[in-house]
Amino acid sequence: MFKQAVIPLLVSAGLLASAPFAQAATNLVFCSEGSPAGFDPGQYTTGTDFDASAETIFNRLSQFERGGTAVVPGLATSWDISDDGLTYTFHLRDGVKFHTTPYFKPTRDFNADDVVFTFTRMLDAEHPFRKAYPTEFPYFNGMSLNKNIAKVEKTGPLTVVMTLNSVDAAFIQNIAMSFAAILSAEYANQLLTSGKPSEINQKPVGTGPFVFKSYQKDSNIRYTANKQYWDPSRVKLDQLIFAINTDASVRVQKLKAGECQVTLHPRPADVEALKKDPKLQLIEKPGFNLGYIAYNVRHKPFDQLEVRQALDMAVNKQGILNAVYQGAGQLAVNAMPPTQWSYDTSIKDAAYNPQKARELLKAAGVKEGTEITLWAMPVQRPYNPNAKLMAEMLQSDWGKIGLKVKIVSYEWGEYIKRTKNGEHDISLIGWTGDNGDPDNWLGTLYSCDAIGGNNYSMWCDPQYDKLIKQAKIVTDREQRTVLYQQAQQLLKQQVPITPVAHSTVNQPLSAKVEGFKVSPFGRNVFSGVSIDQ
Incomplete structure (x- = not known):
């Protein structure tokens, strides 16, 4: 068995617990291009859905570094892989809090039960929660994870073992993707008991840097800072707002007027003018x-x-x-x-x-x-x-x-x-x-x-x-x-x-925005982003 080293980019949970919460400076408005279909990442495959849920509200076991393709620890601090490549043992981060919301107040921290629930629900069509709220998981199934993950077992409060049927050379990268966001088993049980399991898709609860507040389809999504986030240095905004508009020219005008600080997908014809505006910055990257x-x-x-x-x-x-x-x-x-x-x-x-x-x-x-x-x-x-x-x-x-x-x-x-x-x-x-x-x-x-x-x-x-x-x-x-x-x-x-x-990806944003990194995977991530006053 060999051990996947913990990448030093992420500080251990113990050190983070002693660090002061990063003082949030202000609010940020993101002019997004469409309404998400829901907030249960496992059900979806598009960037619009993932930006609104997986990249704000949730975490995964492994994650991609901001702006890069390297895999770093997330809710798992490290993992061991057996010599035959079929068994993965995940060591989970201690002291991680699920969001407290008007509709859910957790009684415990994140643990192995949440990982088991998240993956077993996608694996097992007979899972009680899935039977109560029937849905499909197109990404999980499309990557054959439903056929290749043989079992997911809790072997300790903060240890989970996943066994594969065959070697998957990209397994750690696969579960770092947005669809593999970890859900709260305690919240799912509350919804099941109350007969409202579908609310997992409308009223999300995660461990991520932002807490879901409200959603008006075709208008806006509002989030507040998660002041109990396990990496407080990554939470630098009081509020994050998605202002939804499908018209690229309208989004650009809102950015120029200061009504939003970040937008996306400008029309090619608008790019040169955006480059020349001293109040804006335009990040240009080759598109993957x-x-x-x-x-x-x-x-x-x-x-x-x-x-x-x-x-x-x-x-x-x-x-x-x-x-x-x-x-x-x-x-x-x-x-x-x-x-x-x-x-x-x-x-x-x-x-x-x-x-x-x-x-x-x-x-x-x-x-x-x-x-x-x-x-x-x-x-x-x-x-x-x-x-x-x-x-x-x-x-x-x-x-x-x-x-x-x-x-x-x-x-x-x-x-x-x-x-x-x-x-x-x-x-x-x-x-x-x-x-x-x-x-x-x-x-x-x-x-x-x-x-x-x-x-x-x-x-x-x-x-x-x-x-x-x-x-x-x-x-x-x-x-x-x-x-x-x-x-x-x-x-x-x-x-x-x-x-x-x-x-080519052209990312326009206010010159006041700091710390925004263009994802090679087309995600819009606001963890670690701030606004210079």
Whole structure:
């Protein structure tokens, strides 16, 4: 057995307990782009949901360092891994307090029972709480954790042992992700006893740096500082407010007027003006993301490879890059970004060829004037600054090869739910990497297990699945790279998606904001953030 060393970035619980609470200076308003579907992180997969819950209210056993990809201790101070790679023993942080709210007053500190509840609820469809409040866990299942975690056991008040069925080279990174937020077993029991288990999704209780106060859909979310937080140096705000507005230009105007101090996803056309404003700062980072087109292979005629090939080669990517990304994007040809290790640089796009695309459609029996639906996101995302414009350009591209394209959109939460259910023909979607491992792309987005989760193409290829599953149980990076590159080649040949662009991330904020770090995973984290008076 080897021991995972505690990273010295986080101070031990004993030292933290003796430190004075960092004096909060003021309030911060974050102009966010959409309403979360709820506050139970295990149920969701989008950054909008995670920003509002996992990154404010909750903690995980392991976590990512702010602004980086390194894993650091969270609610576990350290962990041991058995020599065979199948058993993980987590040593939990002592003295951590759950939030006290008008609807819940904890009688004990965080302990092993909370970890067991959190993971067992996701693992066991017969779990009493899950039966009382039936829900699915798309991320957990899409990453096959429901099949690979054999058991979760409490072996002491502050010790939990997880046993896997097979080696998972990215397990610690996986459980550092937002969906693995640790819930209160005591609060869950209170809700179960009172017959209100669904309130776990509307009235959250966590151990994180901010305490949930109120939520008005499409308007605002309010949080207060957690003055009992186990790392008091990270709580520097009295109040945090999410002001929700789907219009990027409105968000920018609010930022300029001082009505909010941080926003996100500005329109590319606004970037230069933001750079020149002395009251603002603009952080620019290469995007660890991908905007793509997903073809639902369960809908005819997209079940035919020739049809997907035709649609793919009829997309004028350069035109989209110029009009939609306006210099803030890089042409994508592969199913993940080039900064992800194991990326196959030999993969190339099929040449743009509308005439050949028309011939392929005819050979596949697709008649001139066939109507298809193209779903366009209602919000800006890091990987797609203007889905509506992209959809209109695709409507034109595919119209040139004889298709009649109807553009469809829904409110963001509804859009995600319906696409996960496979109601679309084709959808515009994308991804920002969550943990730096290739499986977070190739497994999470395109595997058979991810259907109903993040696999919006509903594509399931046994040969592909075999490759990515083999890669997960190998710990040698070179061996994993060979397998992942074979999988990338197969995915490119089968065309379940058309990669479009990797977008540059531009993060605008007030010049008074200090300590904000741009997450490579597209999260907005306000722990450790302050405002200079």
